[in-house]
Amino acid sequence: MNVSYIIQAQNEEVTVGRVIAEIKKTNPYEIIVVVNGSTDKTSDIVRSLGCTLLYYKEPLGINVGKAIGAFYAKGDILIFLDGDIVIPSKDLLRLSQSIKDGHDIALNDLTWVLKRVKKLDPTSVAKITLNLFLQRGELGMNALGAIPNALSRRAVKKIGWWNVIDPPLAQTIGILHHLSISAPASPNVISTNKIRPQHRTVAKNSPYAKSTSRIIGDHLQAIHYLIQEKGVRGGYPDNGLRSLPKIDERIKREKNAKRSAVVSLTLQTNELSKLLDTLKKASVDEIIVVGTIDKQMRSSLQEKVTKVVSISQDCRSCASRAVGAMHCSGEAILFVDGHQQLGLTDILPFYEAVENRVDVAVHNENERLKDRYPLNAKMIVQNFLNIAVKKPRLQSHSLVSVPHALHRRVIEKIGAESLMIPPLAYLKAILENVSIRAVQLKLKQQMDSLAIFFGDHIEAIHYYLQTTNERGRFTDGGKNREILEEIKKWGFKNESI
Incomplete structure (x- = not known):
C-alpha cells in the first residue's frame, strides 16, 4: 500500500x-x-x-x-x-x-498526558466529551486534531x-x-x-485564546452534526421525557412560604423520616413530597409535610422536581431526594446562599474533576457544558446533582418544566445571567444511566446552538473554506511561485 x-x-x-x-x-x-x-x-x-x-x-x-x-x-x-x-x-x-x-x-x-497534568485544559475536555457522546469513551482525548x-x-x-x-x-x-x-x-x-x-491572544467575545476558541467551536460544530444525524439527544434515549408525568393532584399553591423544600421519592427508603425532621429544624415552612405514593404512605406523611403530590407512574427524580416546583410557593426552594442522608449543616448553606442574593446554589463537585483513572465522565461532560457557554470558572457546576437550591425568580424565568432535564434548566439559567454559588458538601451521588445523562447534555447543547449558531459563536480561526468549494467545483487549484 x-x-x-x-x-x-x-x-x-x-x-x-x-x-x-x-x-x-x-x-x-x-x-x-x-x-x-x-x-x-x-x-x-x-x-x-x-x-x-x-x-x-x-x-x-x-x-x-x-x-x-x-x-x-x-x-x-x-x-x-x-x-x-x-x-x-x-x-x-x-x-x-x-x-x-x-x-x-x-x-x-x-493517554499519557492524562497521567501528567493536574488539570485538563478546555480543548482536552472538548475532545473527551465528543468521544463520550460518540460512544467511544475508550479513545479518551485521542483525536484527529x-x-x-x-x-x-x-x-x-x-x-x-x-x-x-x-x-x-x-x-x-x-x-x-x-x-x-x-x-x-x-x-x-x-x-x-x-x-x-494565537495560543496567547484572547479571542473576541471569548474568555479563551484564539486557538482554544477555534477548537471549542470545532467540537460544537461536530456535536451539531451529530444532532442533525441522530436527533436532538444525539441518538440517546429520553425514557418518555417529552411530557410531564400525570399528576393526581390539582396544582395549587397552599401558602406564601419563605423556605420551601421539594422532596423526590423514587426509591423506598428509611431515610425519609429523618430528612423531613431535619428540614423542619432548618425552619422550612413548606415541604412538598412528590412520587408514586400509596394511601398508607400518604397517611403517614400528612402530619410532617405541607403537601403530598402523587404521580401516576414511576419517573426520574428530576421529573418529580419539576412537578414539585409547580406546587411550591417559597422564595428559596431546596431540591432533595428522599433517600439522602443530610444533616442541618448540609441543608442550611443552600438556603442561606439563596437568601443572600444568590440565584442558584449548587453542590460543589469540582474536586471530582481531578479524577483521572478512570476518567469521571460525568464531571468531564458537565465541565464541557460550562466551557461551551463561556463560563469556564464554573468548572463542573450543574443542576444534575442534589441538593441544590433556586430562588423563585429563576424558576419563573426558565419554567418549572425545564427542571425535567437538569442540564437544560442549568443552561437556561446561565443564559439569564443568574448568580451561582457552590456549597461544599461530602455526599455520594446517585444518577441516571450515562445514556440518559449524555442525552440530557446533548439536548442542552442543541438548545444553546439554536440560540447562537452551529459553532456556539466561536471563531473558526479564519479558515479559507471558499477555496475548498472552488476545488470541489473546478478541481485542483495551486498558485505558482
Whole structure:
C-alpha cells in the first residue's frame, strides 16, 4: 500500500527539512507540502528536497492545507503532519502499519498526558466529551486534531476530503460510519508544539485564546452534526421525557412560604423520616413530597409535610422536581431526594446562599474533576457544558446533582418544566445571567444511566446552538473554506511561485 504524507507549513524553514528527513526514512510514495502565507525559505527547502510543493501566497487557515493535500494525494494511506514538529520515523511506520492491518483511522495516543497534568485544559475536555457522546469513551482525548494521524483511502471517501479541515467533524463522521480506529503511536507533540500568538491572544467575545476558541467551536460544530444525524439527544434515549408525568393532584399553591423544600421519592427508603425532621429544624415552612405514593404512605406523611403530590407512574427524580416546583410557593426552594442522608449543616448553606442574593446554589463537585483513572465522565461532560457557554470558572457546576437550591425568580424565568432535564434548566439559567454559588458538601451521588445523562447534555447543547449558531459563536480561526468549494467545483487549484 502506497503512503502519501501531507504537511501543512507556514514559515517553517527551521524544522521542515528535518520533518521531511524522517518521512524519507519510511520510503514514502509521495510527500505533499502545502505552504501557505510563508515569507521565509520554507518553499525553497521543500522544492530542493524533491517534494510536491503546493504554494499559496496568503495564509489559508488551520487545516485547510491538510484538506487540499487530501484532495491531491494519490496514496492508499494518507498521513498528516505539521511542518514545525519532527515525528520520528518509527512512529510514522506504526501509523501506516495500523492502516495496513485493516484500521481506517490511526491516531496519536495521548493517554499519557492524562497521567501528567493536574488539570485538563478546555480543548482536552472538548475532545473527551465528543468521544463520550460518540460512544467511544475508550479513545479518551485521542483525536484527529492531534498530529500525526492517518486515514485509509476508504476513510477519506467516507469522511470527505473537504471535511479534513474540521478534525472533530471528520472524526464524528468516521465514527458514525463505523470506521475502525486505532492509536498505535504516542510521539510527544505537546512539549514540542511551538507557542504562537494565537495560543496567547484572547479571542473576541471569548474568555479563551484564539486557538482554544477555534477548537471549542470545532467540537460544537461536530456535536451539531451529530444532532442533525441522530436527533436532538444525539441518538440517546429520553425514557418518555417529552411530557410531564400525570399528576393526581390539582396544582395549587397552599401558602406564601419563605423556605420551601421539594422532596423526590423514587426509591423506598428509611431515610425519609429523618430528612423531613431535619428540614423542619432548618425552619422550612413548606415541604412538598412528590412520587408514586400509596394511601398508607400518604397517611403517614400528612402530619410532617405541607403537601403530598402523587404521580401516576414511576419517573426520574428530576421529573418529580419539576412537578414539585409547580406546587411550591417559597422564595428559596431546596431540591432533595428522599433517600439522602443530610444533616442541618448540609441543608442550611443552600438556603442561606439563596437568601443572600444568590440565584442558584449548587453542590460543589469540582474536586471530582481531578479524577483521572478512570476518567469521571460525568464531571468531564458537565465541565464541557460550562466551557461551551463561556463560563469556564464554573468548572463542573450543574443542576444534575442534589441538593441544590433556586430562588423563585429563576424558576419563573426558565419554567418549572425545564427542571425535567437538569442540564437544560442549568443552561437556561446561565443564559439569564443568574448568580451561582457552590456549597461544599461530602455526599455520594446517585444518577441516571450515562445514556440518559449524555442525552440530557446533548439536548442542552442543541438548545444553546439554536440560540447562537452551529459553532456556539466561536471563531473558526479564519479558515479559507471558499477555496475548498472552488476545488470541489473546478478541481485542483495551486498558485505558482
